[in-house]
Amino acid sequence: MRFVVDDLTDLQAVEGPFDLLVDYGALDDLRAEDRDLYVRNVLPLTHPDSRYLLWCFEWPTRWWERLVLAMALEPGEVERRFGGLFQIERIAGQANPSGWPRAFAAYLMTRKGAGL
Ligand SMILES: C[S@@+](CC[C@H](N)C(=O)[O-])C[C@H]1O[C@@H](n2cnc3c(N)ncnc32)[C@H](O)[C@@H]1O
Incomplete structure (x- = not known):
């Protein structure tokens, strides 16, 4: 096993492809441009058929939440960002309107075929 530190917005050291990617709370921490x-x-x-497990905070963010810091994906954002290349299955989600975090979601995605 090899551990590598890298910047997900500008990868220098990590090279794929991998059969499985797992993101536990990184994408939702980034601002929109990142x-x-x-x-x-x-x-x-x-690669085609790679699986990608994404766990994220996800709720309709309020303007001040977006202003203060990035903290949650918008509902539908995963589909918009990944739907063209991945078959998306939402495997879990839970809302917690009066607490924190307000909601989370987990997606299991499979990369579509090479022709796409
Ligand atoms: C909410 S934390 C989740 C951390 C970890 N998955 C866990 O469960 O404790 C978000 C993580 O994303 C990392 N991160 C933020 N921007 C990043 C980037 N551009 N490239 C790689 N990691 C980044 C942060 O350093 C932080 O460790």
Whole structure:
């Protein structure tokens, strides 16, 4: 096993492709422009049929939440960002409106075929 430190918005050391990617709370921590870069950097780490498990905070963020810091994906954002290249299955989600975090979701995605 090899541990590597890298920047998900500008990968220098990590090379794929991998059969499985796991993100536990990194993408939702990034601001919108860095989420774009993340997707651009992560896609080459996959191959057709790679699986990608994404766990994230996810709720309709309030304006001040977006202003203060990035903390949650918007509902529908995973589909918008990954739906073209991945078959998306939402495998878990829970809302906690009066507590913190307000909601989370987990997605299992499978990269579509080479022709896409
Ligand atoms: C909410 S924490 C989740 C950490 C970890 N998954 C856990 O369960 O404790 C988000 C993590 O993303 C890391 N992170 C933020 N921006 C990053 C980037 N551009 N590249 C790689 N990691 C980043 C932060 O350093 C932080 O450790």
